[in-house]
Every structure is written in structure tokens, then in C-alpha cells.
Amino acid sequence: MRRDKVAMLLDILEVVYKEGKAKPTHIMYKANLSHKLLKSYISELESNGILEEENLNGKRYIKITNKGKIFLSQLRKMRRFMESFGL
Amino acid sequence: MVGFIFSPRWFYGIDIVFEIFIAMITFLIANYGYRYYRISRDKRYKYFSLAFMLIGFSFISKILTNFSIYYEVLKTLDFGFITITTKTIQVSDVLFSMGFFLFRVLLLSAFLLLLFVYEDVRSKKIKTLLIYYLLLTTFFSQYVFFIFHLNAALLLFMLFINAYENYIKKATKSSSIVALCFLTLTISQIVFIFSAINKLAYVIAEALQLFGFSLLLYDYATVSRDEKR
Secondary structure, eight states: OOOOOOHHHHHHHHHHHHSEEOOHEEEEEEEEOHHHHHHHHHHHHHHTTSSSEEEEEEEEHHHHHHHHHHHHHHHHHHHHHHHHOOO | TTOOOSOOOOTTTTTHHHHHHHHHHHHHHHHHHHHHHHHHHOOHHHHHHHHHHHHHHHHHHHHHHHHHHHHHHHHHHHHOHHHHHHHHHHHHHHHHHHHHHHHHHHHHHHHHHHHHHHOOOOOOHHHHHHHHHHHHHHHTTTTHHHHHHHHHHHHOOOHHHHHHHHHHHOOOHHHHHHHHHHHHHHHHHHHHHHTTOHHHHHHHHHHHHHHHHHHHHHHHHHHHHHHHH
8 A cells, every 4th residue: 555645754753762762764765665655754854843964984874853853643543543444 | 483493401511512612623623633733734625624613603603593592581481571582583583594594514525524534525516506405495494404414424434434444444543533423423313313303312322422422522631641651
């Protein structure tokens, strides 16, 4: 079944939340997304204060913010509710 | 006047309270669906939200119409001048008919829209044809009232089949609640048909309808509660 945008955002956020911080390539594999799509979603989530970047030893990591944790919880709820309708 | 009232006198107002509660539930779900649409930008959720909004507005239309009818009837009791009241009701007949027509059109449109979302109907010709038949049958349901309830029951049964298939696929508590909701609503519409014969049927149908929509609220609450844990 085709994943909608919410499902893809959820996959990204779940990876980052579980790992604490994750490299973009790691998120890309775990969330099963193309580089282009991941880049656009991460940029959208960063601009909304849901994700933030961290540079450690010259390597780029993505972290979830407190606002992001609340958003993730809401998104899980919404997804589950919509799934109960079969959407 | 007889054609408008199916409720027993003791139930006047109680049905209005039931329907206010139903409208609130549907607006809550419509809002949720719209929030989901704003994130996903998937049109299915926009139509899902719109369908629940239409259900809410249809009940508001019924509430306002019923309220004015009950007011007229109760005024008759207060004054006891039957001739004066009868005249008032005759004047209002057109308004009552319009109110109920709006309720029926909005409710059936909402169910049809939900079915379009589930079945992923894309053909504009099929959509136009179905909308045409819906309007036609709703118009004639003013004269043969049970046509409306039959149409509603049929649409709801189709929605139940979709929800049941989803339950078979997912086997979650939430999906079973939604399937049960559509089944309860289907039964309520069938029971409504008998309200012209027995006014108690109207009470049972209203109670079933309230229970059906309350299941959606329960589903919403369950999902919210589980997520907090």
C-alpha cells in the first residue's frame, strides 16, 4: 500500500526518536526514503522546529526537539485514528 | 403535520440533545481529519473531513427544524386554541419541509462522499450519476419518507463492509469499533423506517444512532489514551 506523507514523516521521526540522534543516510535507509524526499522532509521539519541539526566531529546528525516529541505523539495518534477507518 | 413528527411526546427535546451530541462528535472528527489533511495534503482526508462536517451540519438542520416543530406543538398545548396553531403550522410547513430536505441531502451526501473516499471513485461520470440519483430519491423521500432511510441504510451498509474488510486486514480494536459504528448506524436507519408505524421505533433508532456515533468518540478517546501511556 502507498505510504502517505504522514506515514513517511512518522517513519523519519520514529528513527530519530529511537536513536536519539541519527545521520541522514541512516534515516534514509531505516525510513526507506529517497535522498531527495528525505532532504525535503527534513528541511520542512527543521523549519518547523521539529528536528534540529547537530555537528559532532565534522559529522552531521539530526535530533528531535521537545516540540518534535509532542508532534510525534500527535502524529501517531492521528495515524492510528485514520487507520481505524482504513484510510 | 403528522408527516413531520415521529417522536413520542415524552421524547421531545431528548432527541434534540442526542443530535447536538452527535453533531459535536462529527465536528470533532471533521477537525481531526482536516488537521491530518493539512499535514498529508492527501485529498482523501479533505473529503473525509468534509463528509463529517456535512453530517454535523445535517444534524444541525434537523435540530433547528425539530426545535421549531416542537415549539409549535407545545404552544398549542399552552394556548389550547387549535385553530390558531393549525394555521401557524400550515404557514411553517414549507420551512419544515425545507429543513428536513436539507438534513436528508446533507446526510446522504456525506455518506456518499465517504463511500467515494473508501472506494476511490475517480470517474466524474459515475460521481455525477450517483449524485443525481441521490438528489432525485431525496426529493421523492419527502412523499415516501422511508426511501431516505433505505438509501441511508444502503450507503451505511457499504461503508460497514469497507470498515469490516479493514478490520479483517488490521484486526485492531480501533478498526473493530469503526466497523461496529457503521453496522449500528445501518441498523438505526432500518429501525427509523418503522417509526411511522410505532413511535417507539423512533426512540430506539435515535438511541442506536447516538450509540453508533458515540463509538467514534470512544475510538478517538481510546487512541488518545493509549498514546499518552
